[in-house]
Amino acid sequence: MKKMALSSLFAAGLLVACGSSSSSSDDDASSSSQETPSSSSSLADCTLKEEGVKILLPESNSEWKIGDSITVQFVANYVNAGGFRVIYKVDENDKGTDLFSGSVGEEAPDGTSCTTVSAFLDADVVQPSDNAVLRVQSYNAPKIRNDVQIVVKE
Numbered sequence: 001m002k003k004m005a006l007s008s009l010f011a012a013g014l015l016v017a018c019g020s021s022s023s024s025s026d027d028d029a030s031s032s033s034q035e036t037p038s039s040s041s042s043l044a045d046c047t048l049k050e051e052g053v054k055i056l057l058p059e060s061n062s063e064w065k066i067g068d069s070i071t072v073q074f075v076a077n078y079v080n081a082g083g084f085r086v087i088y089k090v091d092e093n094d095k096g097t098d099l100f101s102g103s104v105g106e107e108a109p110d111g112t113s114c115t116t117v118s119a120f121l122d123a124d125v126v127q128p129s130d131n132a133v134l135r136v137q138s139y140n141a142p143k144i145r146n147d148v149q150i151v152v153k154e
Contacts, residue, residue, distance in 0.1 A: 048077040048111035053084070053136050053146040056114065063151040066123045074136045074146070077111030082140035086119055088126045089133040092147075096135060097125055103139050121152060128154045 048054050057073035064070055072086055083103025087096035105115040126132075132152045137145035 046075050046112070046114040048075045050111075051078050052076070052144060053078075053138070055134070055136055055146050055148045057116075058134065058148060058150055060148050061151065063153065064121060065153050066121050066126065066128060068121050069118050070121055070134075070150075071116060071118055072134065072136065073114050073116040074105070075111060075114050076105060076109040076136070076138070076144070078138055078141065078144045079108050079110075080140050081105070081107060081109055081138040081144060083107055083138075084115070085135075085137045085139060086117060087135040087137060088119075088121075089135060090127050090129045091131045092133055094133070096133075099125070126152060128152050 045054075045056050053074055053076045055072070055074045057071050058064070074084070076084065084105040086099045086104060088099050089096040099119040100117070104117045109115075130151050132150050133147050134150055135145055135147045
């Protein structure tokens with residue numbers, strides 16, 4: 001009887017541990033996570049052998065509106081990245097505005113997994129543009145970056 005009670009307690013503990021890991025950041029509008037590939041990307045997409053950044057989402061020339069939450073998914077490979085900035089630029093010549101107050105992604109990504117973040121296109125931060133650029137850039141090495149052109153309407 002004692003053995004059965006202990007095994008039941010152990011099983012209940014595993015169930016709670018598995019259930020609680022499902023994600024505490026699902027409600028966060030600007031959340032960050034390491035993810036396995038979603039339906040919009042494959043395992044091959046979430047790998048990068050050479051140094052750099054590859055943006056998987058949003059797709060090039062996709063259209064968004066001020067007030068939308070935009071999913072940014074990328075894979076990076078750079079030992080000294082120090083995390084990444086997600087920058088919104090009105091056009092390619094704009095200096096840009098950070099969409100997050102801190103870094104997103106891994107400090108030293110090895111190109112084997114995707115990072116997915118959700119960024120809110122706040123009217124106080126971004127301006128509408130037919131030539132907007134979304135940049136994912138390493139904090140420690142600005143040359144480690146990639147851009148995708150998007151359209152943002154009012």
